[in-house]
Amino acid sequence: MTDSKYFTTTKKGEIFELKAELNSDKKEKKKEAVKKVIASMTVGKDVSALFPDVVNCMQTDNLELKKLVYLYLMNYAKSQPDMAIMAVNTFVKDCEDPNPLIRALAVRTMGCIRVDKITEYLCEPLRKCLKDEDPYVRKTAAVCVAKLHDINAQLVEDQGFLDTLKDLISDSNPMVVANAVAALSEIAESHPNSNLLDLNPQTINKLLTALNECTEWGQIFILDCLANYTPRDDRESQSICERVTPRLSHANSAVVLSAVKVLMKFMEMLPKDLDYYGTLLKKLAPPLVTLLSAEPELQYVALRNINLIVQKRPEILKHEMKVFFVKYNDPIYVKLEKLDIMIRLASQANIAQVLAELKEYATEVDVDFVRKAVRAIGRCAIKVEQSAERCVSTLLDLIQTKVNYVVQEAIVVIKDIFRKYPNKYESVIATLCENLDSLDEPEARAAMIWIVGEYAERIDNADELLESFLEGFHDESTQVQLQLLTAIVKLFLKKPTETQELVQQVLSLATQDSDNPDLRDRGYIYWRLLSTDPVAAKEVVLAEKPLISEETDLIEPTLLEELICHIGTLASVYHKPPSAFVEGSRGVQHKRLPARAGSGESTDSPDVSQSVGGATEAAPTVIPSQGDLLGDLLNLDLAPPAAGPTVPPSMQLGAMDLLGGGLDSLLGGDIGGSPAMGAGLGSTPAVMPTSLGAPPVVGGGLGDLFDLGGSVGMPAGAYVPPKSVWLPAMKAKGLEISGTFARRSGVIQMELSLTNKAMSVMTDFAIQFNRNSFGLAPAGPLQVLTPLSPNQTIEVSLPLSTSGPVMKMEPLNNLQE
Numbered sequence: 001m002t003d004s005k006y007f008t009t010t011k012k013g014e015i016f017e018l019k020a021e022l023n024s025d026k027k028e029k030k031k032e033a034v035k036k037v038i039a040s041m042t043v044g045k046d047v048s049a050l051f052p053d054v055v056n057c058m059q060t061d062n063l064e065l066k067k068l069v070y071l072y073l074m075n076y077a078k079s080q081p082d083m084a085i086m087a088v089n090t091f092v093k094d095c096e097d098p099n100p101l102i103r104a105l106a107v108r109t110m111g112c113i114r115v116d117k118i119t120e121y122l123c124e125p126l127r128k129c130l131k132d133e134d135p136y137v138r139k140t141a142a143v144c145v146a147k148l149h150d151i152n153a154q155l156v157e158d159q160g161f162l163d164t165l166k167d168l169i170s171d172s173n174p175m176v177v178a179n180a181v182a183a184l185s186e187i188a189e190s191h192p193n194s195n196l197l198d199l200n201p202q203t204i205n206k207l208l209t210a211l212n213e214c215t216e217w218g219q220i221f222i223l224d225c226l227a228n229y230t231p232r233d234d235r236e237s238q239s240i241c242e243r244v245t246p247r248l249s250h251a252n253s254a255v256v257l258s259a260v261k262v263l264m265k266f267m268e269m270l271p272k273d274l275d276y277y278g279t280l281l282k283k284l285a286p287p288l289v290t291l292l293s294a295e296p297e298l299q300y301v302a303l304r305n306i307n308l309i310v311q312k313r314p315e316i317l318k319h320e321m322k323v324f325f326v327k328y329n330d331p332i333y334v335k336l337e338k339l340d341i342m343i344r345l346a347s348q349a350n351i352a353q354v355l356a357e358l359k360e361y362a363t364e365v366d367v368d369f370v371r372k373a374v375r376a377i378g379r380c381a382i383k384v385e386q387s388a389e390r391c392v393s394t395l396l397d398l399i400q401t402k403v404n405y406v407v408q409e410a411i412v413v414i415k416d417i418f419r420k421y422p423n424k425y426e427s428v429i430a431t432l433c434e435n436l437d438s439l440d441e442p443e444a445r446a447a448m449i450w451i452v453g454e455y456a457e458r459i460d461n462a463d464e465l466l467e468s469f470l471e472g473f474h475d476e477s478t479q480v481q482l483q484l485l486t487a488i489v490k491l492f493l494k495k496p497t498e499t500q501e502l503v504q505q506v507l508s509l510a511t512q513d514s515d516n517p518d519l520r521d522r523g524y525i526y527w528r529l530l531s532t533d534p535v536a537a538k539e540v541v542l543a544e545k546p547l548i549s550e551e552t553d554l555i556e557p558t559l560l561e562e563l564i565c566h567i568g569t570l571a572s573v574y575h576k577p578p579s580a581f582v583e584g585s586r587g588v589q590h591k592r593l594p595a596r597a598g599s600g601e602s603t604d605s606p607d608v609s610q611s612v613g614g615a616t617e618a619a620p621t622v623i624p625s626q627g628d629l630l631g632d633l634l635n636l637d638l639a640p641p642a643a644g645p646t647v648p649p650s651m652q653l654g655a656m657d658l659l660g661g662g663l664d665s666l667l668g669g670d671i672g673g674s675p676a677m678g679a680g681l682g683s684t685p686a687v688m689p690t691s692l693g694a695p696p697v698v699g700g701g702l703g704d705l706f707d708l709g710g711s712v713g714m715p716a717g718a719y720v721p722p723k724s725v726w727l728p729a730m731k732a733k734g735l736e737i738s739g740t741f742a743r744r745s746g747v748i749q750m751e752l753s754l755t756n757k758a759m760s761v762m763t764d765f766a767i768q769f770n771r772n773s774f775g776l777a778p779a780g781p782l783q784v785l786t787p788l789s790p791n792q793t794i795e796v797s798l799p800l801s802t803s804g805p806v807m808k809m810e811p812l813n814n815l816q817e
Contacts, residue, residue: 018033018047021036023056027060030057031062031065034054034065034069035068038068041075048079055069058070066105070105070109074109074112074113077113078114081117081118082117084113084118085117085121088121091110095128095129107126107129107141110122110144111143112147114151119148119151126148129141130145135173138173139176140179145165146183146186149161149190162187162196165183166184166198169184174209174210177206177214177218178218178219178222179221181222181225182218184197199225199229207222207226211243216250216251216252216254219247220255223244223255223262227261228591230594231266231594234269234270237266238274241263241280245259253298253301257568258567260288260567261564261565261566265564268594281313284316285320288302288316289317299334300333300334303341304337305568306341308560309564309567317341320345321345324342325338326361332366339372342357342376346380347384348384348386359397359398362406367405374398374406377395378391378417381420388417388425391417395410398410399411399431399435407435407438407439408439408440415448415450416548418451419547420547420548422547429459432448432451433459442477442479442480445469445480446479449484452487453490456490456494457494462491463499466488467502478518478519481514481519482519482522485507485522489526489530489537491503494542496534529541563577720741722740734756739751747779747799748801750800751798752795752798754788754793755791756788756791759790762787765788766782769815771807772804772807772809772814773806773807773808774806775802775805778800780798783798
């Protein structure tokens, strides 16, 4: 008979009857009663009144009954903490039971009872279970440590459980190793700065050995842990990749994605000319393709991850285009994701089959999908120049279908093609103009207006076309209004005699009849430009436009690197870093890919040291590695500047003459020689920008850190930051130290104020620097001439050199003495 009978009872006085049955002498009756209690608890009835009676049933050899009682305990211990203490003795006793299943059951339940009063009683049984002879008990105890840490972190640290967990990484049983890694990873997430998982080559070797033998979830924990390790060199990186590669053929998609994450990260360190690098690229494609034969939900997760992989390394899947062709029964979310990846993989070699597919998609019934397909054709034209002509003819064929939404999307993408390839495909404008009346979406109307305005000289009736849009100006969206204003001004500058009335009409509508500040401001700027200097207006409005880039929707490189480190997690599906959607302290650690071995390239950002320190070709001498943007900003040569043309640091920073005449000349100068314009914006004569030879008004900002610019921007040592308290008296037995840095006569000085806030005299002062980012060290001993009496303050200046040991600190300007 099934257990469904326990859920069907609706008798009154049930609690009283259950109480009697729980205290029965017959074991079978007692077990039936506990099952009824669990059934009532499952459907939401409050059976907490039976707590003492259920706890009394714990003293049994029957494993099934014990499991049921433990299940009840986990549910009600929090609401009955005082009663839960009654169960402690049984837990302790069960932890020494000869049956390993009961020992494991007891330790698992202990970890799930989140009651502070009980936790201290559970430390001793847990310690024994962590060193149990049976691996099943040890692996259960390892997870229990993580649960206990969540309840009382301090207790776990004081009892030395973390050290025991670290020892379990060397356990002979792979499942114990996997659970120890999972527990330590969980604890490390809640304490990002603790170095719990101290990964070294020996530990990594143990994890890789356990990887082959543990369960699929154990493998995922180990692979995620491996992904946090940074190999010492490319040989170690290759060795790890070789041992992780077999996981790519695992049946579980989560194991496959975790293995891909490890390989994607460690590939960064392999030289591209290495044979193994090419082999690894070939091995990564089949498992990713296999993931696409799963059910739609798994396909979507795989596609979101593939989207990231393709942006980082398109060569992995460049021969697998057909896999991403859309099937008729794919859900829309899978279709759109496949479409995106098809465009990313489009190249000259496969563009013909891609275009044939996209043209087919444009005749589908799903409107959203059709729109994306038409837009994809335009993106292919922009990405693969050789295919542009074929794409344009495909778009024209689609326009001939006269399907409204297809026509509108086609016009939007043709506008982008005109931007990418100017003066090449303008012959299609006549066809576009024929469909003017059918446009009802703001984006399509704005695109068409832009085309008419940009190519007004080639369209005979351009003024009539734009005038037709002007009739319902106030009913248009802001996007269309702004585009219409610009297009009519362009038309006026190209055909001034015929369109004077039209431009006055649109300027009046934009400035006087509109309450949109963006539209009004643009109208006033055009009005003033046209009324003061049409030549300048022509240079501004009809200026040559930069070509649009190939891929406008690529993820920003630093974010992409972080997301690659989170392949197989929610971050890779959302395409957002964990800190964007995980609340609290967890998940806010930013991960980065390692730098490629043997290459000078920085993985973080392009080298900006030239823009800060001038055109310096020599390698920086202060910090050997160029790790990140801040590191580059502070990679300033501390030696005197070489002879050459003197350029103020403010010019090097691009902040030209911030308080000089640059802004005045822009606002107060006579634009185009018109008195009306000068009067309108301020009639003070313009101050000319400071010449390159003369010192500017302001110092050099970042370029003048420590006055490193060598007194170009300002007199040497003219500005010294005010002193701040570096060491309060509370932390230094009564000695308060305030200080700042300055540069005097070409020497960096640390200027200190020593204040004795203790009751006794202080003598024998000395100073020592730890290794720091700038290699700062004392150039001589600290000279404090007199004993420091109570409440006395003395000023001391300590010369510094930059010849000390260098170590990059976090944060970079951290200096320990």
